[in-house]
Amino acid sequence: MSVAVQIVPTPEDLASTAANIFASQIQEYPDSVLGLATGSTPVDTYARLADLYENGLSFEDVTTFNLDEYVGLRQGDPQSYHSFMTTHLFDQVDLDPSRTHMPDGDSEDLDEACEEYERLLQDAGGIDLQLLGIGSNGHIAFNEPGCAEDSLTRVVDLAPETVAANSRFFDSEDDVPGQAITAGIATILSADKILLLAYGENKAEAVCQALAGEITSDCPASFLQKHPDCTFLLDAKAAELLTEQ
Numbered sequence: 001m002s003v004a005v006q007i008v009p010t011p012e013d014l015a016s017t018a019a020n021i022f023a024s025q026i027q028e029y030p031d032s033v034l035g036l037a038t039g040s041t042p043v044d045t046y047a048r049l050a051d052l053y054e055n056g057l058s059f060e061d062v063t064t065f066n067l068d069e070y071v072g073l074r075q076g077d078p079q080s081y082h083s084f085m086t087t088h089l090f091d092q093v094d095l096d097p098s099r100t101h102m103p104d105g106d107s108e109d110l111d112e113a114c115e116e117y118e119r120l121l122q123d124a125g126g127i128d129l130q131l132l133g134i135g136s137n138g139h140i141a142f143n144e145p146g147c148a149e150d151s152l153t154r155v156v157d158l159a160p161e162t163v164a165a166n167s168r169f170f171d172s173e174d175d176v177p178g179q180a181i182t183a184g185i186a187t188i189l190s191a192d193k194i195l196l197l198a199y200g201e202n203k204a205e206a207v208c209q210a211l212a213g214e215i216t217s218d219c220p221a222s223f224l225q226k227h228p229d230c231t232f233l234l235d236a237k238a239a240e241l242l243t244e245q
């Protein structure tokens, strides 16, 4: 079993290629269950999907599940991933709000919120196509180095390097929540198909570790080597250590 790798020249090519893969999925199966991600990486992919919606692609029968959400931010907080998704995708296309799912990081009972997320995912029949980014420390969703391969949706502490990286979205590093709810490695690996996106040289090392290194929780993305239908879609810079090999 090995991960497929597709390399495109630029981040713009990456976004249009990823959007076309998602559009094909929706055209073929209009009631697809999509796994969605946040962060800088998918922003332009969502913009291209919004363009495709303007040109006739309908999301009305699609169900979505987002991978993660900060603990302790209200849904409407501008820094929440819920707000991110509303801005970049949910308000741009005809998704039915009752079919968009995010972990509830503002729940009074976070463990119950995690169980509820897994339950909803099972009830929906699982993810047909999962979009992923990768952290420069190799994390996928908020599964940080050291996470368990059999992990399900749970509350996690963010690694210091993740807090530092994500502080660019906040006024200061102190404002970044220290915890999140994240879909687990096992949750992610249960998707039928996975598309991981990465661009830029600061992802090159993690991409190389994930694809060419041993399978180890030191690089959580390396667990994707065990998936039967996973593709890494990379720009030239994110792929530069692979092509040097």
Ligand code: PGA
Binding pocket: 038, 039, 040, 041, 042, 133, 134, 135, 136, 139, 140, 141
């Ligand atoms: P980024 O984050 O898209 O903002 O680089 C990716 C990730 O941490 O998974």
